[in-house]
Amino acid sequence: MMYKSWWKILASVFVLYTVVGGLLIKVPTLPILHESIRNLYFHVPMWFAMIVIYTVSVVYSIKYLISNDEKQDLIAVEAINVGLIFGFIGLSTGMIWAKFTWGDYWPNDPKLNSAAISTLMYLAYVVLRSSIDEEQKRAKISAVYNIFAYPIMVVLLFVLPRLTDSLHPGNGGNPGFGTYDLDSNMRLVFYPAVLGWILISVWMMTIRYRIRILENKNNQIN
Template sequence: MERFLKQFWWKIIGIGLLMFAIVSGLWIPLYQGVEGLSFPNLPILNESIRNLLFHVPMWFSMVFLLLLSFIYSIAYLGTPDRMKDNYAVGFAQVGVLFGALGIFTGMVWAKSTWGAFWTNDPKLNGAAIGMLIYFAYLILRSSVEDEMKRGKLAASYNIFAFNIYIAFIFVIPRLTDSLHPGNGGNPAFSSYDLDNTLRLFFYPASLGWIALSMWISSIWIRYNFLTQEYEEYED
């Protein structure tokens, strides 16, 4: 993992994909009855459908980073190692950042389609509670002095936090009424408006956002590790 995070090729590809997504996402017109490259022109969504290339990939990035954090927490409990703990907390911190960006882009989208920045939607409330669970994880970490104890406590908490978060944003919204596509009996995006043109830009955008989130995480993790090593060296 360490070697992969230091490599440059995937970072360049990721930025390229993001540029492609930004330019195409804003440039390509909505379908106006004329043949050619166009995004679906749907009532309610209208021009806001372009946000699909920003909001959803940000959530994908968040879930991806939190999954990595979860895996490193399990690995840490197996064989405690400072680097694994660093990976777990670094991925979680950047994951929370992307979660906040996802919530923010979602709020803007909700205002234009549902008429309010925040609605009483189980997915929105679940995401907000999930964020609070991860804030608690970060506060819990900073409240324990002993490194070993902190690592084990945080890793155990993180395993539960990830599972609860997944239940909050993927399971519960499907069991009850929800405004989100694919939840509470609503048709999913892919079944009615994620057409092949949109797919052509949506998947590269998702990969681009994931690559950017990984790049930020790698720098953040390496920076934290260096700080720790330096502090120890100073002592």
């Protein structure tokens, strides 16, 4: 599966389609948002990809604890490394969008703050790993950390912001993209964008994982 290329081609087609469709297909005319509503096709899929890749990571962390197979630990690490990239892209694209719709790069909004905290939490995972030299211990401790971090990330992103008011759609009485989604034109681009970016993130993870495996093989020869 990892070495097959059909899903990589599928991901490419989806992402390239969203570039064309995302710019050309009609969008609803809304105040404040104007043409920037098209960011939905590019900003939101980053977060979808991040959440999916973190889910992959936690699954492999659990698998590692059951089997003690080092390869599964490597998948968990590389999934988090890729998830962090998407998290940072999500944060920065969100900041630009926020500046031009809410008037500030970082309005102190619960959704933004909790997204930042959850990203920091996964950064801490990387720091934790690099601080332990002994391989098995490192794998085990970071797997346990990952299993705890995951539900906290879900709560931070999807539960806490909903309990208070937030500017961000989908929180505190603010409708999600469901309202724009009523526009079937937008769905036509949004869903392929999400799927395409999820596949791209998985692809990036498998590339990093394969490099790791090769590195490990090289290190063993001595």
